[in-house]
Amino acid sequence: MSEKNTDETPVVRMVNITKHFPGVLANDSVDLTLHRGEVLALLGENGAGKSTLMNMLVGLYRPDSGEIFVKGKMAEINSPQDSMALGIGMIHQEFMLVGNMTVAENIILGMKDLPFVPPMADIKAKITELSKRYGLQVYPDKVIQDLSVGEQQRVEILKLLYRGADILILDEPTAVLTPGEARDLNEILKKMLAEGKSAIFITHKMDEVMEFSHTVQVLRRGKSVSSCPTNTIKRVQDLANMMVGRDILFSLDRGPYKPTDVMVEARDITVLPIGGGKPVLDKVSFSIRGGEIFGIAGVAGNGQQQLTEALTGLLRVDSGTILLNGKDMTNKTPLQVIKSGVSHIPADRGRMGVVGDMSVGDNLSMKKYRTQELSSHSVINKSWVRKFADHLIDVFTIKTPSQDTSVKFLSGGNIQKTILAREIDSCGGILIAVYPSRGLDVGATEAVRQNLIKQRDKGNAVLLVSEELEELLMVADKIAVMFEGRIMDIVDADKASTERLGMLMAGVEREDV
């Protein structure tokens, strides 16, 4: 990227910022400086304090001590409105959009200085103008829930641009994007920088740091451990080490590939959308053997989630057959599927994986509470649960103050470890993992992958849905590519190339076409 411009006062300067949460020092005397036209990558593991630091910049939290200067002036940021007035806007990991309203309505939502009846024609014209200027293709009249995740992100960016933001904070913006969409985002960012805007980019992906940023600042356990121009970084490994504070293994231990009997078999699974139209799943067939990790690649929204929901009994199929451990489990209830030996690590951790308001211990026992191991005669034995939960917390190294802490207070990685612990512990031969490492830091990602491989080496059948080809190539034995509800092809992982898989993900049927 182009050289940054450092000849003026920084647009943002955070000095000596400290923030406590009960039991955690989230930020410990952190300094941060952002210049005009600069992209700063904020790198760190989950729970390193990146989001906390940024939330203070946009007024969602208040620092316990420290000062914030915006464009040279000391700033008092008490609310997102205050930060917006200073030109600072943040795009959160979870988008703040209203699903059943249009793009234009979402963009003006919450704006204070609008007339009682907003002049929609003018607003739409301005949106179109902005989207042309920055190459953000969005139609103002489209309803949010009909948009892809990438498009929704563009709406979020537009929302900030519309309000005149010139300092953009993006919280792991590429976590939900396809490689193509990520490239588009890079282009959009470049155009904005050329206009004198600046950006802070929260991430834990090294390649993005190298590709997107001018400056990289690394946070570890609430402290800033390094801040330097990106082009002075020689090896990616150095960044990774700074981030986790130890050498990490990039290769995983795995035993030889020894497939056994077929444990999961899907025959012509078809799911039609409510209200008609193109099938969501179109005659999907495959089989998974014991001792095998079956990867499913594809851009999110091509039927992967529906497929796993059909397999786990959460979604009814319109036709086709599902055999699990040899038994016909087509359209059986989730409980019946669980009892046939299936464990499920769902795509949406917070909404499907855990009950945030319940304790870690309760969440860990959510599969086994109904078994003799944790209850007798319908009464749950609390002391058994305590012992059981402590054991899992120990084995899976879940970082939590105690097992009585509500799960919602844990970091993303530890929430995922909680789910992993519960599902692996109760696994009866089949493990279905959907985007299990999405949004996790290096350490937690490694733990997740190693655990999946452990299940495979034990002879279990593992279905892994992932957006990251790298992950699939590293972990899976076979890779199926899904596109628009169909399986394009199934290839052996050791014979697959990124290019070939990429073509399949884009819906290109044969190499010779």
Next chain:
Amino acid sequence: MRLGLEKRDYRSTRMTVLVPIVSLLISFLLGAIVLAISNVNPLQTYGAMLKGAFGSQTKIQYTIAKTIPLLLCGLAVGIAFRLKFWNIGAEGQYVAGVIGITWVMQFWTFLPNMLLLPVGMLIGVLCGAFWGGIPGALKAQWSVDETLTTLMMNYIIIGYAEYLYINAWKAPRGNMGTVRYPEFAWLPRIWGRVHSGIYFALILVVILWFVLYKTRWGFELNMIGKNRRAAQCQGVSIKRNIILAMLVSGGIAGLAGVIDSAAVTHQLTKGVNSGYGFTGIIIAWMSGLNPFVSIMVALIMAALETGSDALQLMKLPAAMGEVMQGLILIPLLAGSIFTEYKLVTHTSHKEATV
């Protein structure tokens, strides 16, 4: 300096105790203003209300007798609320219970005397369960919004009850009300007006506490209430549990009606839609869905009702009683925010948390 609210990381136990006390004080202050405007001495009035609720043995008995159906209704509503199923139909389920027991008392005369009361109570409870089960099934099967169905079904059953006591089941003498239940089938009194229904209520508190906090089913209800989708992923059947919880909820509301008619009114007549079911919503909410706390809350609500009768002695209109009740409730409900949130003052440079 600015004030703001920040969500607490843990539910504050100190606040759980402090909030009701402070709220109650604020309520009395607010009430005092209204009373002063009405040209009465607030202190005297409060004194009269307290006397009206607890001033003599008979008054205490009255208050306790009122606590029983209120407590049961609070428990009934609380079960549904655990699932975030907004059952505002306890009133109707209560009336269904009264209709059920009255039907048995009127027409099942072939039963041996001994069996009339137990069978009547059972049928009443089943009627309540049935009336609660319908919206439950509608919700489970077709996601019909329960706030509307439960509310509307109140009016259906209240109207039907009216038809019964004015028309179909009217006693030969008088212009409304059924024939009284035979005296051997009344629920016996144990202390003045306090009747044996109190045993049912208290035992139910213990049973519900055990079921909700100790059993698999309670665990499932908790999961569903806090994250329906996650519960479903864990194999918990949402449909089955909604219907089940509504059968239990309706059954308990029905039991409230059954007990009150078997012990107090001894007939189906005007006033059967006593408002207990609606007050039950407030009780469930204020008790934080905890059965044991419900006892206290139900007692306070009952005391407010009996106590406000005394206002008429102060030459105040009867409606003033309801004004007082409302004034006492609002700060309590508003105050509950402080158990979940804390007040933060934003000053320049430094800030203090309260």
